[in-house]
Amino acid sequence: MSSKVVYMDNNATSAIDPLVFEEMKPFLTELYGNPSSIHTFGGQVAAHIEKAREQLAALLGASPSEIIFTSCGSESDNAAIASAVGICPKRDKIVTTKVEHPAVLNVVKEHERRGYRGALIPVDAKGRLDMKCAEELIDEDTALVSVMWANNETGNIYPVKELCALAHAKGALFHTDAVQAVGKVPMKLSEMDIDMLSLSGHKLHAPKGVGALYVRRGVRFRPYLIGGHQERGRRAGTENVASIVGLGKAAELSLAHLQDENTRVKAMRDKLENWFVANIPSVRVNGDPASRLPNTTNISFEYIEGESILMLMDVHGICASSGSACTTGSLEPSHVLRAMGVPYTSAHGAIRFSLSRFNHEDEIDFVIDKMPAIIKRLRDISPYWKK
Ligand code: PLP
Numbered sequence: 001m002s003s004k005v006v007y008m009d010n011n012a013t014s015a016i017d018p019l020v021f022e023e024m025k026p027f028l029t030e031l032y033g034n035p036s037s038i039h040t041f042g043g044q045v046a047a048h049i050e051k052a053r054e055q056l057a058a059l060l061g062a063s064p065s066e067i068i069f070t071s072c073g074s075e076s077d078n079a080a081i082a083s084a085v086g087i088c089p090k091r092d093k094i095v096t097t098k099v100e101h102p103a104v105l106n107v108v109k110e111h112e113r114r115g116y117r118g119a120l121i122p123v124d125a126k127g128r129l130d131m132k133c134a135e136e137l138i139d140e141d142t143a144l145v146s147v148m149w150a151n152n153e154t155g156n157i158y159p160v161k162e163l164c165a166l167a168h169a170k171g172a173l174f175h176t177d178a179v180q181a182v183g184k185v186p187m188k189l190s191e192m193d194i195d196m197l198s199l200s201g202h203k204l205h206a207p208k209g210v211g212a213l214y215v216r217r218g219v220r221f222r223p224y225l226i227g228g229h230q231e232r233g234r235r236a237g238t239e240n241v242a243s244i245v246g247l248g249k250a251a252e253l254s255l256a257h258l259q260d261e262n263t264r265v266k267a268m269r270d271k272l273e274n275w276f277v278a279n280i281p282s283v284r285v286n287g288d289p290a291s292r293l294p295n296t297t298n299i300s301f302e303y304i305e306g307e308s309i310l311m312l313m314d315v316h317g318i319c320a321s322s323g324s325a326c327t328t329g330s331l332e333p334s335h336v337l338r339a340m341g342v343p344y345t346s347a348h349g350a351i352r353f354s355l356s357r358f359n360h361e362d363e364i365d366f367v368i369d370k371m372p373a374i375i376k377r378l379r380d381i382s383p384y385w386k387k
Contacts, residue, residue, distance in 0.1 A: 006363045009319045010203070011152050011180055011296060011354035016246070017205040023249040024207070027242035035239055036230065045241055052248025059251040060197070060214060061188030068213045068221075068234045069244050073179040073200030074103040076213040077146075079224035079235070080175040080196040081107050083215075084144035085116060086222040091143035091172070097121045097129060097158075098339035103198075104146050104177055105335075121147070126288040127156045127340045135166055142172040149181035149197075153323060153336040153352055154287030155296025157185065164193050173219070179203055179211075183254035184261055184293050195219045201243060205356070206250035210243035257357050265355050266294035268364050272353060273297040275368050280375055284346055286323070286337060295355045298323060300346035301375050303384040307331060309351055312374040318367055323350025345384060 007015070033042030035049055053064040060067075070076045081094065081104070094108050098120045108118040119137040122130050129147070138145055145167035150157045164174040175196040181187070183204035189197065194216065201210040215221045215234070227236030254261075276283050282302040301309060306322030313320060323334045332338075333347030342350070353367075379385040 004317045006316070006318045006366055008353045008355055008359065008363070008367070009321055010356040011155075011352065012321055013202045013208065014205050014356055015358055016207055017250060017253055019253060020206055020246045020249045024242040024246040027245055031241075035241060036228070048245050049239055049241060052244045052251075055248035056212060056251040059182065059187070059255045060199075061190050062214055063190070063217060065232075066189075066214050066217055068215060068231050069239065069247070070211045070213055070235060071209055071237075071240065072211045073101075073177070073198050073203075074211075075224070076198030076200070076211050077101075077103040077175075077177055078107055079213055080198060081111065081144060081146060082224050083196070083220075083222040084173045084175065085111065087220045088143035088173070091141050093117045093119060093139070093141040094144050094146065095119045095121065095134070095137050095142050095167075095172075096146045097123065097148070099123055099127060099151055099153075099156075099336045100146070100148055101152055101177060101179070103179075104148070108146075116143075117141070123339050125341055127151065127154045127286070127336065128288050128291075129158055129163075131159070131162065134163060138166050138170050138172060140170055142167070142170055144173045144175060146175040146177065149176045149178035150185070150293050151287075151336060152180045153334055154298045154340075155180070155293035155354075156288050157181070157291045157293060160194065161192055164195075168193060180293060180296075183251070183258070184295060186258060189214060189216070196221075201247040201250060204250050204254050205358075206247040207243045210240055210247050212247065260357055262294045265357055265359065268359060268361060269295055269297050269353070269355055271361075272364050272367060273299065276371070280372065286340065286342055286346075286350055296352065298350055298352045300342065301349040301351065301378075302346050303382050304349045304375065304378040305331070306349050306351055308378050309349065309374060312377065313370070316366075316370045318370065321352045321354075323347060323352060 035046035053067045057064040112118045121134045147163045167174040173195045177198045179200045182199040197214040202208040225236045284300045286298040337347040
């Protein structure tokens, strides 16, 4: 096992930026007061939460009052869906996509068990949404349309503006799970009609266990966590101050690095992807190169197992993800690749590389140097590979 770590799994989670950690430290040590306290010692902390709200609002192009801090992306998704169906009791349909994260898909399934109807928009071979089908599915019974801004596995970016317009034309609310998009693509929510948007700190170099839900001004919202008056009565629970402060700083840094993400990071991703396509036989890129996050590539090395590839990469300290999920002991290709109709021989060998601003060109060269032997070794023992 190599002592060096080459981390290319940033869509799973990302490193806390050292500047974020510095900003958080006082709130984990001397400034431990409760922001709701009357005394100055506690009360002074509230101002730091408000500063974080402003920093996050600036990244989203939104107003600070539209931000509710939560514990994670999953909570934000749960809260958005619960609120939408709660305030539209006459509508019983939730429209989403086949390629959502389980934080939306499984919540919709749970609502189906409670009597709601879920409708899933299909995708084509590149993972692009069938917009004609979306238009047909969204109707006057629809309470909520929830479509992710960007897919965590392929990086595909979805036409949220058009989908939001389709939802509003039928009187439905529109939510987007932007957990993978925030900090990677520019956003100006004040110029869009999106009603609710979920994000998560640990995908943008803030700690795990903090997230936010954007709720556009004027949109009715029903709290998911009920209790105290925190977050202006919209999310109960004593604030996770240090992490909120960290998320604020991470948002400020993400805004400053947005250009770098879309130039240097994208160029590294392209170099890696193009090298694989040009130099290793039988590889395919899963996703839509015309509309994709700058940091993500999902590549199938056909006729071999993603898990085996990851294990051999691990020996060199290279971290990435596979396109399979372990269900009851057997490795099933991910629901995203299945929805795209990726053949089994490709889906099983899918590897997602997701970069960040902390990656460097020499790491790309390192991966390029190590991968051919890994792929050759596994293909040599694969019964499916035609030697
Ligand atoms: N939505 C998407 C698209 C994600 O990629 C993730 C995490 O991987 C989540 C939601 C859940 O976020 P969290 O881990 O903060 O609950």
